[in-house]
Amino acid sequence: xxxxxxxxxxxxxxxxxxxxxxxxxxxxxxxxxxxxxxxxxxxxxxxxxxxxxxxxxxxxxxxxxxxxxxxxxxxxxxxxxxxxxxxxxxxxxxxxxxxxxxxxxxxxxxxxxxxxxxxxxxxxxxxxxxxxxxxxxxxxxxxxxxxxxxxxxxx
Numbered sequence: 349x350x351x352x353x354x355x356x357x358x359x360x361x362x363x364x365x366x367x368x369x370x371x372x373x374x375x376x377x378x379x380x381x382x383x384x385x386x387x388x389x390x391x392x393x394x395x396x397x398x399x400x401x402x403x404x405x406x407x408x409x410x411x412x413x414x415x416x417x418x419x420x421x422x423x424x425x426x427x428x429x430x431x432x433x434x435x436x437x438x439x440x441x442x443x444x445x446x447x448x449x450x451x452x453x454x455x456x457x458x459x460x461x462x463x464x465x466x467x468x469x470x471x472x473x474x475x476x477x478x479x480x481x482x483x484x485x486x487x488x489x490x491x492x493x494x495x496x497x498x499x500x501x502x503x
Contacts, residue, residue: 353445363400364502366439373422379407383472386493396436403472467491
């Protein structure tokens with residue numbers, strides 16, 4: 349089993365339900381932990397509503413490519429449409445980190461190249477993987493986040 353860390357976000361439609369669906373598809377029956385849900389302002393792109401973000405730690409036997417396929421399946425199930433880079437979306441699933449794995453492939457870059465810059469990634473990640481998202485990393489990340497509660501509380 350390998351630990352994989354992912355970030356999920358939504359700012360269109362029923363954000364809580366999109367996050368729940370994403371966790372269910374990506375994690376399946378594998379052991380996992382979920383951070384609280386955080387409200388965050390969008391980064392880059394067009395003017396849009398705030399995001400709800402969470403981090404997911406997954407103990408998996410899936411290959412990195414299979415994990416990417418799950419992430420894309422979750423986005424498809426939430427009917428994500430890719431029209432504008434960094435634009436509004438029903439569900440965004442990013443693979444942030446896989447223990448012992450690194451890739452600079454354009455389809456799957458791990459560790460995620462911008463994860464340390466973004467509080468909406470690092471703050472939830474620190475809840476479930478403090479060995480990766482250290483207090484120093486949290487302090488250095490940009491942007492503000494506010495906790496909304498657990499996923500079950502925001503549904």
